[in-house]
Every structure is written in structure tokens, then in C-alpha cells.
Amino acid sequence: MKAVTGETMQQLDRRTIDELGISGLILMENAGRCCAGAITAAYGGNKKVVIVAGKGNNGGDGFVIARLLSGQGWQVRVFILCSPEEITGDAAVNLQRLDEAMITACPRPGDLAKHGSAFAGAGVIVDAILGTGLKSEVRGVYAEAIDLVNSASAPVFAVDIPSGVDSASGKILGKAVRADMTVTFAAAKLGCILYPGAELCGTLQVADIGIPEQVIADAPGCEFMDHAAARKLLRPRGRQTHKGQCGHCLIVAGSSGKTGAAAMAANSAVRAGAGLVTVAVPALLNPTMEIKTTEAMSLPVPDGGTGFFCGDAFKGIMTAAAGKDVIAVGPGLSFEPETADLVRKIVSQAALPLVVDADGLNAIAAQPEVLQARKSSVVILTPHPGEMARLAGITVADVEGDRIGVAKSFSSRYKVFLILKGARTIIASPDGEIAINGSGNPGMASGGMGDVLTGVVTALVGQGYPPFFACCLGTFIHGLSGDLVATEKGEIGISAVDVQESLPYAFKTLLSNAMNGSS
Numbered sequence: 001m002k003a004v005t006g007e008t009m010q011q012l013d014r015r016t017i018d019e020l021g022i023s024g025l026i027l028m029e030n031a032g033r034c035c036a037g038a039i040t041a042a043y044g045g046n047k048k049v050v051i052v053a054g055k056g057n058n059g060g061d062g063f064v065i066a067r068l069l070s071g072q073g074w075q076v077r078v079f080i081l082c083s084p085e086e087i088t089g090d091a092a093v094n095l096q097r098l099d100e101a102m103i104t105a106c107p108r109p110g111d112l113a114k115h116g117s118a119f120a121g122a123g124v125i126v127d128a129i130l131g132t133g134l135k136s137e138v139r140g141v142y143a144e145a146i147d148l149v150n151s152a153s154a155p156v157f158a159v160d161i162p163s164g165v166d167s168a169s170g171k172i173l174g175k176a177v178r179a180d181m182t183v184t185f186a187a188a189k190l191g192c193i194l195y196p197g198a199e200l201c202g203t204l205q206v207a208d209i210g211i212p213e214q215v216i217a218d219a220p221g222c223e224f225m226d227h228a229a230a231r232k233l234l235r236p237r238g239r240q241t242h243k244g245q246c247g248h249c250l251i252v253a254g255s256s257g258k259t260g261a262a263a264m265a266a267n268s269a270v271r272a273g274a275g276l277v278t279v280a281v282p283a284l285l286n287p288t289m290e291i292k293t294t295e296a297m298s299l300p301v302p303d304g305g306t307g308f309f310c311g312d313a314f315k316g317i318m319t320a321a322a323g324k325d326v327i328a329v330g331p332g333l334s335f336e337p338e339t340a341d342l343v344r345k346i347v348s349q350a351a352l353p354l355v356v357d358a359d360g361l362n363a364i365a366a367q368p369e370v371l372q373a374r375k376s377s378v379v380i381l382t383p384h385p386g387e388m389a390r391l392a393g394i395t396v397a398d399v400e401g402d403r404i405g406v407a408k409s410f411s412s413r414y415k416v417f418l419i420l421k422g423a424r425t426i427i428a429s430p431d432g433e434i435a436i437n438g439s440g441n442p443g444m445a446s447g448g449m450g451d452v453l454t455g456v457v458t459a460l461v462g463q464g465y466p467p468f469f470a471c472c473l474g475t476f477i478h479g480l481s482g483d484l485v486a487t488e489k490g491e492i493g494i495s496a497v498d499v500q501e502s503l504p505y506a507f508k509t510l511l512s513n514a515m516n517g518s519s
């Protein structure tokens with residue numbers, strides 16, 4: 001699903017009105033009608049609605065909702081947070097269409113609070129206060145109104161986006177409505193899918209209000225990876241598929257005390273459909289690896305008896321790379337200087353597609369220029385915010401303050417594919433494409449989940465998925481697997497191996513949806 005900023009949405013609005021002659025009044029009518037339908041479907045039992053409206057077109061949508069619900073026999077109260085004459089344009093046209101008896105102007109601080117009883121008796125409260133026109137921190141009567149809406153016992157329906165949520169970033173500007181349902185128009189707003197905004201939307205629906213699909217498709221934005229988007233990427237297997245067609249992954253991982261990371265990456269690659277998997281580990285750890293992996297082959301590599309990769313390992317690894325389809329480097333490698341040197345040599349010398357994670361990223365962060373003088377045309381980095389900060393030479397706060405921007409600029413600067421993990425995970429391609437992952441849950445906040453993701457993405461690259469698709473689909477499948485585990489076990493105490501073992505079920509869930517076309 002396409003996700004756009006509020007500013008882009010307003011440009012789409014403009015283009016639809018100016019180039020296609022579909023008036024703003026029609027768009028507002030359609031928006032209001034979609035909302036009225038959703039409200040009736042969800043809250044039609046008790047036909048008492050309170051609509052709180054701002055002075056812009058978000059409020060205008062609220063006036064259309066008021067008129068339509070009133071026509072269906074609802075008891076409607078409309079509270080406007082300004083004086084009527086401040087309302088202009090299409091919103092004013094729709095205000096004038098309302099029976100004055102249902103309207104109460106509350107332009108001054110404390111005005112709205114006098115009508116608390118109306119809120120108490122409402123079956124649903126409609127937030128038509130602010131939409132994509134939010135420009136600054138919410139204060140004054142708007143802040144009061146948001147507090148009143150949030151303190152009411154009735155369910156809250158947000159028009160377009162919960163008021164107070166920035167439509168481009170999902171940040172809360174001062175305070176914001178906590179909605180039970182949000183109907184947004186034409187395309188998802190980034191503010192409705194990025195946290196914390198995403199958490200304030202409740203159930204999110206995207207309503208078609210008559211803006212042509214091509215206009216939306218042509219607009220700048222991001223791909224929100226939901227089931228439908230992921231399903232389009234997943235390729236069912238032909239009946240004659242054999243393991244030689246499913247890729248051979250070489251995973252360079254592990255160090256003394258961190259064999260688990262190597263095993264999870266290798267076993268997850270198996271669980272994500274890799275034809276063959278070889279995990280290269282320091283020689284001292286190989287007996288352990290032989291126990292931890294069954295389907296995956298292990299390859300002991302010179303470590304000077306230390307349990308940590310040393311410089312001599314390079315030759316063995318590059319020899320092992322012959323005949324492989326993809327190399328993953330990083331899980332459980334450790335910060336040892338010789339290991340870091342080895343990683344940088346592999347990144348600069350290996351011609352195969354590379355997936356670099358965990359301690360492999362820290363090795364690159366010390367000398368990011370190694371990304372520029374490299375042989376491989378495909379390098380995928382999978383940092384968490386701390387690793388991203390080290391790679392980009394900024395703080396974690398800088399990363400978290402602009403996740404999309406940081407991922408996009410690093411990816412295009414170093415011509416790498418990047419999976420910036422977190423809620424929500426951002427996927428960036430060197431040509432500027434951005435996807436936002438829609439699966440996953442807080443139960444996945446535990447060690448090893450990143451090793452599992454590395455195995456999944458590596459397996460998909462090995463199976464021939466184009467790198468951006470492998471990143472998008474792999475991230476979605478990883479999160480979906482975590483969601484399936486959480487459905488069964490809850491969100492506390494689930495482990496990376498639980499997610500690893502649930503991967504086939506995630507593929508099956510997505511594939512069965514693909515087969516029967518359900519969303």
C-alpha cells in the first residue's frame with residue numbers, strides 16, 4: 001500500500017481538482033460519506049454522535065459526516081473550535097448546509113468543557129479537529145479539545161489522521177487524539193503507519209474518495225509492506241524445483257561464546273527455503289556447530305586455536321565462496337581487530353551478493369569507505385539504530401529522529417540496500433526507493449532476532465529474489481513469523497528460535513493468502 005506525507009496528499013488533491021476537474025467539494029463529500037459509512041458500520045448501535053471540528057477541511061469533512069448521519073436519524077452535536085465566520089471555502093459550504101441547532105461554537109478556552117455531558121452520552125466521538133494541515137504544536141482550545149476527546153468514555157473515530165499527529169513523521173506535536181478507528185483518504189499517511197502515530201490510529205482504513213489510482217501511483221511516497229504488498233513479492237515454487245535452484249548460502253559467523261548467532265542465521269536460512277547452507281566458523285567452534293546445525297553444513301576456518309577468526313581465514317572463506325550464490329557476514333563475529341580486518345577484506349574482495357549484519361557492520365563502520373571500493377554490486381546492510389548511528393557517524397537520537405531520511409541518504413551515498421531495524425523497520429534501496437515494514441511485534445525485542453532476519457534475507461537473495469524484494473519480503477516474513485508465534489504464545493518470552501522455527505508457517509500463511517487472494 002502506498003504511504004504519503006500530508007503535503008503530498010494536498011498536492012494530489014490539487015492535481016485532482018485542477019487537472020481532472022473533480023472539485024474539492026466532491027472530494028470532501030466523498031470523504032465524509034466514507035467516514036459516515038464506517039461510523040455507521042462500527043458504532044451504529046447508539047445513534048448519538050458528537051463531532052468536534054477544527055476550522056479547516058478536516059472540520060469540513062466533519063460537517064459532511066454530521067449532515068449524512070443526521071439524515072440517517074442520528075442525534076448529532078457539532079462543536080466547532082472557532083467562530084463560524086473563521087471557517088472558509090468548502091468547509092464553510094458544508095457548515096452552512098447544517099441545521100444551526102446542532103452547532104455550538106466553542107472558540108474560547110473552557111467553552112467546550114461546558115458541554116462535557118454531551119460527550120458523556122455519545123455513542124461515538126468524531127475527531128475532525130486537525131488533519132494534514134497540522135503545522136505546529138497543538139495548544140489552547142485545540143489542546144483542550146484533544147484532552148476532552150481522550151478523556152471521554154465513548155469510542156473515538158478520527159477523520160483522516162488523529163489530530164495532533166504529524167502526517168509525515170507520526171510524531172505527536174504536543175498532544176494527540178487516541179482513536180479507536182481512523183479512516184484516511186486516498187492513500188495511507190506516513191503519520192498513520194510510523195510510531196507513535198500508528199499506535200494512535202486504532203483500526204486504520206484507507207478510503208477511496210475518487211482520486212484516480214494513477215495520480216496516487218505517480219505520487220512520491222513509500223511502499224507500506226502489508227500482507228497484500230508482501231504477497232505480490234512471494235513466488236510459489238514450481239513442482240519440479242530442486243535444491244540447486246534454491247541457492248547455496250555461505251554464512252561467515254560465530255566466535256567463542258557466540259555460536260548461537262551463527263546457528264540461528266544458518267538454520268533460519270534453511271527455514272527460509274535456501275537450497276544449501278554452509279556456515280563458516282572458527283575451527284575451534286566447529287564441533288559445537290556440528291551439533292547445532294543439521295541441514296546446514298559447517299566449515300571450520302583457521303582461527304589460530306582462539307575461537308575467533310584470524311587473518312588466515314580469508315583464503316579459506318574466499319575458496320568456500322566459489323560456487324555459492326550469496327555470502328552473509330556478521331552474526332556473532334565479535335569485535336576482535338583481526339576479525340574486523342577480515343570482514344573488510346571480504347566486503348572489498350567478494351564479488352557475490354553480500355549481506356552484512358551485527359559485528360560485520362561495526363567492522364564497516366570503522367572504515368565505511370570500504371563500501372565504495374568493492375567488487376560486489378549487491379550489498380545489504382541490516383543495522384539496528386545503534387549500528388546505523390556508528391555507520392553514519394551520528395547519534396542514535398539522530399537516527400531515531402529521522403529513520404527514513406537517515407536510511408535513504410546512507411543507502412544512496414554508499415549504493416547499498418539497507419534494512420534499518422526497529423518499529424517500524426525501514427528498507428532503503430540505492431535508487432531511493434523506501435519501504436516500511438508492517439509486520440512484527442514487541443515480543444521480538446530479544447537477542448537473536450537479527451540473526452534470524454539475516455538468515456531469511458540471505459536465503460531469499462540465494463533463491464534469486466532481486467535484492468530490494470529480498471529485503472522487503474524477508475523483513476515482512478520475519479515479522480509475520482514473530483506475529484504467528486505471538487498469536488500462539490503471547491508477546492513476552494518468545495525467542496529468536498521460536499521465530500526461526502515458525503518461518504515456514506509464515507511463508508505458508510502468505511502463500512495461502514496469495515492462492516485464495518484474501519488480504
Ligand SMILES: NC(=O)C1=CN([C@@H]2O[C@H](COP(=O)(O)OP(=O)(O)OC[C@H]3O[C@@H](n4cnc5c(N)ncnc54)[C@H](O)[C@@H]3O)[C@@H](O)[C@H]2O)[C@H](O)CC1
Pocket residue numbers: 009010012013027028031054055056057058059060061129130131132133134135136137138139142159160161185186209211
Ligand atoms: N484528498 C484529501 O486528502 C482530502 C482531504 N480533505 C481533508 O482536508 C484535510 C486537510 O485540510 P486543511 O484545511 O489543509 O488542514 P486541517 O483541516 O488539517 O487544519 C485546519 C487548520 O488548522 C490550522 N492549524 C494547523 N496547525 C494547527 C495547530 N497546531 N493548532 C491550531 N490550528 C492549527 C491550519 O492553519 C488549518 O487552517 C485533510 O486532513 C482531510 O481531512 C478534504 O476534505 C477531502 C480531500
Ligand SMILES: [K+]
Pocket residue numbers: 058127128129130131158159160161162163
Ligand atoms: K482528525
